[in-house]
Amino acid sequence: MQPAVQVQSPDTGTAAGVSLQAVDLECVRDDRVLFRGLNFTLEPGQILQVQGRNGSGKTSLLRILCGLSPPAQGEVRWCGEDIQSSRPEYFAELAYVGHAHGVKGELTPVENLNLARGLGRASGMEPVEALEHLGLAGYEDVPSRFLSAGQRRRVALARLLILQARVWVLDEPFTALDVHGVDFIESMLLGHKNRGGMVMLTTHQPLRMDESHVTRILLGA
Numbered sequence: 001m002q003p004a005v006q007v008q009s010p011d012t013g014t015a016a017g018v019s020l021q022a023v024d025l026e027c028v029r030d031d032r033v034l035f036r037g038l039n040f041t042l043e044p045g046q047i048l049q050v051q052g053r054n055g056s057g058k059t060s061l062l063r064i065l066c067g068l069s070p071p072a073q074g075e076v077r078w079c080g081e082d083i084q085s086s087r088p089e090y091f092a093e094l095a096y097v098g099h100a101h102g103v104k105g106e107l108t109p110v111e112n113l114n115l116a117r118g119l120g121r122a123s124g125m126e127p128v129e130a131l132e133h134l135g136l137a138g139y140e141d142v143p144s145r146f147l148s149a150g151q152r153r154r155v156a157l158a159r160l161l162i163l164q165a166r167v168w169v170l171d172e173p174f175t176a177l178d179v180h181g182v183d184f185i186e187s188m189l190l191g192h193k194n195r196g197g198m199v200m201l202t203t204h205q206p207l208r209m210d211e212s213h214v215t216r217i218l219l220g221a
């Protein structure tokens with residue numbers, strides 16, 4: 001795995017007014033209120049970690065923030081506008097790596113990344129180069145179902161390098177990664193933050209980066 005990489009900076013113009021806002025969010029599952037009255041703002045240059053016990057609603061919150069499921073109450077705002085009415089602008093800025101990570105087993109890593117690139121805004125980095133950064137040189141053309149769990153996770157995370165997205169939403173990104181993988185992804189997160197990117201993540205693993213880089217939200221307290 002290579003040292004930290006430079007990816008193209010997010011370019012939504014100036015950072016002024018750029019924010020992802022959760023406004024009075026409520027999430028209900030099977031008649032259980034997971035959270036209610038949740039408010040926070042994610043701004044450029046911020047890493048926000050959602051914490052909470054199993055079942056507290058972390059994944060549910062990330063899915064709401066990505067517009068994949070609706071909140072019971074409240075809204076998500078991108079640059080001050082409800083994402084329901086600013087979907088194209090918001091989705092162009094969003095890279096989501098979910099729990100199930102969305103790597104198609106029948107496609108090779110390069111094909112998976114080309115597919116992702118076709119759906120988002122390309123950063124200029126080629127899939128082969130991104131895979132090399134993620135320690136997958138030599139695996140570019142292997143059907144992804146033959147890769148190990150950690151290698152498939154790396155393919156999913158390589159999407160962050162080939163897309164020019166300001167907002168990274170990552171659900172348990174370190175699952176199945178070895179210690180070098182964790183260090184590399186943490187360095188990617190810090191690099192993104194330092195270039196004015198925005199990161200929202202869940203992880204049950206303690207982050208190794210300095211506390212001062214991370215803002216935390218606790219669900220189910």
Ligand SMILES: Nc1ncnc2c1ncn2[C@@H]1O[C@H](COP(=O)(O)OP(=O)(O)OP(=O)(O)O)[C@@H](O)[C@H]1O
Pocket residue numbers: 029030034052053054055056057058059060061
């Ligand atoms: N689509 C759904 N329909 C019904 N219940 C759901 C649905 N999605 C999630 N749940 C329930 O909501 C609760 C919260 O799930 P969620 O995956 O958001 O938790 P989490 O905090 O991410 O948990 P973990 O730490 O285990 O990953 C769980 O009890 C789950 O069973």
